Amino acid sequence: MKDIVLELPQISIYDILIDGSLFIIFIIVFLLGLAIKNKFRILIFILAFLIFIMLPFINITFIDNYINKVEFKNIDSKKLVYIDSYFINAELINKGKRRINECELNIYINKHYPFNPEYKLVLKDLKLNIGEKYILEKSIDNFKSENIKYIKIRCF
Numbered sequence: 001m002k003d004i005v006l007e008l009p010q011i012s013i014y015d016i017l018i019d020g021s022l023f024i025i026f027i028i029v030f031l032l033g034l035a036i037k038n039k040f041r042i043l044i045f046i047l048a049f050l051i052f053i054m055l056p057f058i059n060i061t062f063i064d065n066y067i068n069k070v071e072f073k074n075i076d077s078k079k080l081v082y083i084d085s086y087f088i089n090a091e092l093i094n095k096g097k098r099r100i101n102e103c104e105l106n107i108y109i110n111k112h113y114p115f116n117p118e119y120k121l122v123l124k125d126l127k128l129n130i131g132e133k134y135i136l137e138k139s140i141d142n143f144k145s146e147n148i149k150y151i152k153i154r155c156f
Contacts, residue, residue, distance in 0.1 A: 010156040069096040086143040092134040100128040100155040108150040
């Protein structure tokens with residue numbers, strides 16, 4: 001139960017508005033399918049079903065690309081020579097529509113199968129306003145690979 005409570009602050013009013021509006025569109029299309037009595041009825045039901053299935057994907061795409069958009073500029077990231085650590089020196093720029101409080105960096109070694117990140121960095125209490133920059137200087141301990149293939153960032 002404690003894990004659920006910790007994840008709830010990442011749901012914003014924008015998530016609720018986008019999900020609510022798409023759900024209303026689903027209801028309208030579904031009711032339109034009930035009202036029509038010809039051969040297009042099945043197509044409208046399929047369209048309503050697709051809208052319902054696509055709700056979370058549209059929400060994540062819209063939130064990550066428009067509301068909480070962040071530009072990640074890698075300044076100088078490299079594996080350290082004498083210890084098994086990887087140093088990340090990067091710049092985060094808030095290009096979204098609202099203030100960012102927390103970011104999650106998922107670091108992948110294998111770019112072809114990015115299901116589970118090998119390393120995860122959570123940046124809390126950023127308070128990054130629109131247009132502001134944040135210099136990220138972190139090291140990842142026990143890093144066994146030579147380099148990082150892919151970094152995915154999500155901000156809330």
